[in-house]
Amino acid sequence: MSDFIALENVEKVFEVRRKTGFLKRERREVRAVDALSFTVARGEMVGYIGPNGAGKSTTIKMLTGILTPSGGRLRVAGIDPSRERMRLAHRIGVVFGQRTTLWWDLPLIDSYRLAHRMYRIPDARYRENLDRLVELLDLGGLLDVPVRQLSLGQRMRGDIAAALLHDPEVLYLDEPTIGLDVVSKTKVRDFLRELNTERGTTVLLTTHDLQDIEQLCSRVMVIDHGRLVYDGTLAGLHEAGESERTLVVDLERELPPVEVTAARVVKVEGARQWLAFPAGQSAAPLVADLAARYPLLDLSVREPDIEAVIARMYAEKAVS
Numbered sequence: 001m002s003d004f005i006a007l008e009n010v011e012k013v014f015e016v017r018r019k020t021g022f023l024k025r026e027r028r029e030v031r032a033v034d035a036l037s038f039t040v041a042r043g044e045m046v047g048y049i050g051p052n053g054a055g056k057s058t059t060i061k062m063l064t065g066i067l068t069p070s071g072g073r074l075r076v077a078g079i080d081p082s083r084e085r086m087r088l089a090h091r092i093g094v095v096f097g098q099r100t101t102l103w104w105d106l107p108l109i110d111s112y113r114l115a116h117r118m119y120r121i122p123d124a125r126y127r128e129n130l131d132r133l134v135e136l137l138d139l140g141g142l143l144d145v146p147v148r149q150l151s152l153g154q155r156m157r158g159d160i161a162a163a164l165l166h167d168p169e170v171l172y173l174d175e176p177t178i179g180l181d182v183v184s185k186t187k188v189r190d191f192l193r194e195l196n197t198e199r200g201t202t203v204l205l206t207t208h209d210l211q212d213i214e215q216l217c218s219r220v221m222v223i224d225h226g227r228l229v230y231d232g233t234l235a236g237l238h239e240a241g242e243s244e245r246t247l248v249v250d251l252e253r254e255l256p257p258v259e260v261t262a263a264r265v266v267k268v269e270g271a272r273q274w275l276a277f278p279a280g281q282s283a284a285p286l287v288a289d290l291a292a293r294y295p296l297l298d299l300s301v302r303e304p305d306i307e308a309v310i311a312r313m314y315a316e317k318a319v320s
């Protein structure tokens with residue numbers, strides 16, 4: 001079966017009651033997911049992005065069986081998640097960046113021992129998986145440390161290991177690099193890449209960090225107002241949104257806006273200038289041009305954020 005995850009016209013409607021007066025309440029429907037259809041093949045690594053409130057978490061919750069769809073058809077590994085949640089749990093792993101599934105006051109290893117029993121992982125396989133994950137995620141010195149004493153990056157690596165001890169075929173990751181420093185982000189990304197290529201684990205990744213997607217996913221799906229608005233490559237998304245990167249330039253002294261062909265100055269503050277250029281274009285020729293003609297002290301490149309890319313995508317649609 002090539003479609004490992006399959007959604008067909010999936011909907012999720014929440015009914016919310018709002019107090020509108022002393023005794024009056026108003027009922028309102030929130031369509032969190034609306035006629036959503038997509039498939040993910042076994043072994044794919046897909047970015048699932050969208051602005052706040054777009055319906056990403058609701059989708060993930062339906063894929064794990066925590067929420068039941070209001071309509072449509074949804075299958076993961078041939079299983080209807082909300083009907084057979086426990087059977088599915090043995091085949092999926094979930095990591096929420098903002099929450100931990102680890103036992104806060106206990107040493108890290110105790111959460112793993114619990115997973116060992118909960119998922120009834122055969123002893124030999126548990127040992128083998130634990131050794132491999134401890135090595136790859138650099139958890140060696142941390143197993144006896146209570147979770148509450150771990151740094152955010154260490155805790156995240158601990159959470160990822162916990163989600164993988166039972167060898168799930170698919171891993172859902174919700175903001176796995178949120179709040180992490182550059183070194184920790186790199187560790188997590190390197191590990192996920194290896195997991196996907198070496199073990200063929202299917203990965204669905206929700207993130208606000210475009211670099212997560214850039215470095216890990218060949219395919220990206222964008223959801224907005226519960227609907228799929230884009231499904232394709234990241235380069236295609238940049239094109240659709242005509243997104244721009246920003247080169248921040250520190251000059252030796254205050255100067256009028258610099259004049260270069262490959263970019264336009266969008267802001268000047270003292271000796272610092274901000275230059276926007278197309279995201280699909282290399283910064284190298286631009287930097288060379290600037291360095292040849294202006295007294296530079298420092299440079300840095302800022303990536304567009306997901307919200308900006310999506311906003312521009314809509315602006316394009318509105319004028320076309």
Ligand SMILES: Nc1ncnc2c1ncn2[C@@H]1O[C@H](COP(=O)(O)OP(=O)(O)OP(=O)(O)O)[C@@H](O)[C@H]1O
Binds near residue numbers: 014032
């Ligand atoms: N249990 C609930 N009851 C009522 N409304 C809900 C519930 N859960 C989510 N919603 C609403 O459904 C919509 C989609 O929410 P969801 O959490 O799926 O978005 P998201 O894309 O994950 O956003 P974020 O990036 O902020 O986490 C929002 O309007 C949200 O307020």
